[in-house]
Amino acid sequence: MQDADxxxxxxxxxxxxxxxxxxxxxxxxYHPDLKPQKHETFEQYRNNNGSAINHFYEKxxxxxxxxxxxxxxxxxxxxxxxxxxxxxxxxLEWEGEDLASVGDNxxxxxxxxxx
Numbered sequence: 001m002q003d004a005d006x007x008x009x010x011x012x013x014x015x016x017x018x019x020x021x022x023x024x025x026x027x028x029x030y031h032p033d034l035k036p037q038k039h040e041t042f043e044q045y046r047n048n049n050g051s052a053i054n055h056f057y058e059k060x061x062x063x064x065x066x067x068x069x070x071x072x073x074x075x076x077x078x079x080x081x082x083x084x085x086x087x088x089x090x091x092l093e094w095e096g097e098d099l100a101s102v103g104d105n106x107x108x109x110x111x112x113x114x115x
Contacts, residue, residue: 002068003067003068003069003071003072004072006063006066006067006072006076007067007072007075007076007079009059009060009063010060010063010064010076010079010080010083011078011079011082011083012079012082014060014079014083015083015086018052018055018056018060019052021052022051022052022055027049027051027052028051028052029051029052029053030051030052030053030054030090030094031051034050034051034054035054036050036054036057036058037050037054037058038058039058053087053090056083056087060083061080061083061084063076063080064076064077064079064080
């Protein structure tokens with residue numbers, strides 16, 4: 001059961017759950033000045049006011065190494081890799097670095113409305 005619970009927290013569904021929970025509680029998506037925290041106790045973890053993105057570093061990316069069964073470890077490896085890819089893309093978009101590859105081909109708002 002422990003592996004199942006941990007697997008449910010990572011991957012695509014884990015990402016969706018993280019953002020849904022942050023939205024539900026009024027949490028923020030990301031703030032570059034808020035660094036992930038290492039929580040020594042469960043109380044510190046529960047009282048943390050970090051961002052949804054920080055949650056990946058404070059908990060979700062740590063779960064892969066806590067799996068008990070070989071099957072869960074294999075599934076966790078795939079889901080962990082997906083989360084890492086997601087975070088890479090998130091930060092590219094956050095910094096606007098994904099726009100550099102399209103240059104002047106970025107459609108304007110007016111052009112998008114006419115489509």
